[in-house]
Amino acid sequence: MTEAASSLEGLLREALAPIEPPAALAERLESTLTSITEMAADELESWELSAMRDPRNWVRPAAAVVAGSAAGSALLLLRARRRAHEQAGGLDALRDAAERALRDLSRETRKLLDER
Amino acid sequence: MADQVSRKSKAQLDAEFADLYRAHLRDVYSYSYYRVGDHHDAEDLTEQTFLQAYRHFERAQRESNGRPLRPWLIRIAHNLAANLYRDRSRRPASPIDDSTNLTAPHTTEQLVEGRDELSRVLDGVRKLPDDRREALIMRFALGMDNREIARALGRSDGATKVLIHRAIKQLEEIVGDQEQLPASSAEQSPAGASQSHTREEGSEHD
Numbered sequence: 001m002t003e004a005a006s007s008l009e010g011l012l013r014e015a016l017a018p019i020e021p022p023a024a025l026a027e028r029l030e031s032t033l034t035s036i037t038e039m040a041a042d043e044l045e046s047w048e049l050s051a052m053r054d055p056r057n058w059v060r061p062a063a064a065v066v067a068g069s070a071a072g073s074a075l076l077l078l079r080a081r082r083r084a085h086e087q088a089g090g091l092d093a094l095r096d097a098a099e100r101a102l103r104d105l106s107r108e109t110r111k112l113l114d115e116r
Numbered sequence: 117m118a119d120q121v122s123r124k125s126k127a128q129l130d131a132e133f134a135d136l137y138r139a140h141l142r143d144v145y146s147y148s149y150y151r152v153g154d155h156h157d158a159e160d161l162t163e164q165t166f167l168q169a170y171r172h173f174e175r176a177q178r179e180s181n182g183r184p185l186r187p188w189l190i191r192i193a194h195n196l197a198a199n200l201y202r203d204r205s206r207r208p209a210s211p212i213d214d215s216t217n218l219t220a221p222h223t224t225e226q227l228v229e230g231r232d233e234l235s236r237v238l239d240g241v242r243k244l245p246d247d248r249r250e251a252l253i254m255r256f257a258l259g260m261d262n263r264e265i266a267r268a269l270g271r272s273d274g275a276t277k278v279l280i281h282r283a284i285k286q287l288e289e290i291v292g293d294q295e296q297l298p299a300s301s302a303e304q305s306p307a308g309a310s311q312s313h314t315r316e317e318g319s320e321h322d
Contacts, residue, residue, distance in 0.1 A: 008288055008291070009284065012287075015237040015238045016238075016253060018146045018258070018259075019142070020145075021142060021162065022159070026141060029166055033133075033167075033170060037170075
């Protein structure tokens with residue numbers, strides 16, 4: 001390795017120093033994961049696949065999936081609202097935020113339903 | 117009884133996922149930040165990465181055969197970042213997207229502020245093609261070795277070694293060019309824009 005490359009690697013280590021995540025992110029993420037684990041897992045995990053043959057049994061797991069998704073999406077909505085306020089964009093920004101949150105909720109629900 | 121076993125297993129899985137999360141939150145956030153260059157997007161990316169990881173954790177554990185899961189986590193972040201750029205390129209920026217550009221500079225950038233050498237290196241990294249930039253972020257920000265980077269990028273160990281070698285070589289050239297440019301013309305170059313590069317067949321890619 002040339003001296004220049006070695007010196008460049010030293011600079012790269014300094015320039016690309018690891019970044020501590022904001023405390024608020026860790027807090028929010030832990031809260032989301034906890035909500036999803038607690039709200040949905042109890043319902044979904046104990047559910048026998050055989051019970052799913054009867055359409056009358058579809059309501060509870062579907063509700064659990066939505067509850068789990070809602071926990072994550074509620075946070076997404078809150079963040080979108082926060083951004084909208086920062087932007088001071090008024091009604092248009094809030095409408096965009098709500099649309100984004102609905103899209104997120106729908107995507108999360110679809111993924112969970114596909115996997116179960 | 118079966119339910120108890122299943123619940124214990126679930127509790128164990130959750131505990132192990134919590135360990136993974138605690139061990140690698142900083143890695144995923146650092147990768148996301150250097151990848152997207154924006155504080156809000158990095159937070160979103162980190163959050164989505166761990167939500168997706170949670171959904172597939174059991175299978176990932178099963179298929180990892182005891183190997184570390186950090187490359188798998190970073191690969192999720194890598195794919196989500198690619199999706200983010202793809203989605204953005206398909207629609208015009210909304211007012212909310214615009215707000216991401218208003219965030220205060222990150223402390224790391226404040227750290228390098230005033231240190232011309234580090235600023236030039238960061239600018240140079242931003243100008244690298246995506247795959248080379250990502251490899252350098254994984255190596256220097258996350259301290260991943262060639263094998264881990266290879267798993268995260270879905271390449272062979274050999275191809276990854278070549279990729280990193282070429283990334284450093286190209287960065288040397290970019291930084292060297294910047295040093296020779298007068299300050300005024302250097303400022304006109306589009307920082308953050310990825311340069312296209314000609315791929316050398318059968319080397320970095322396999």
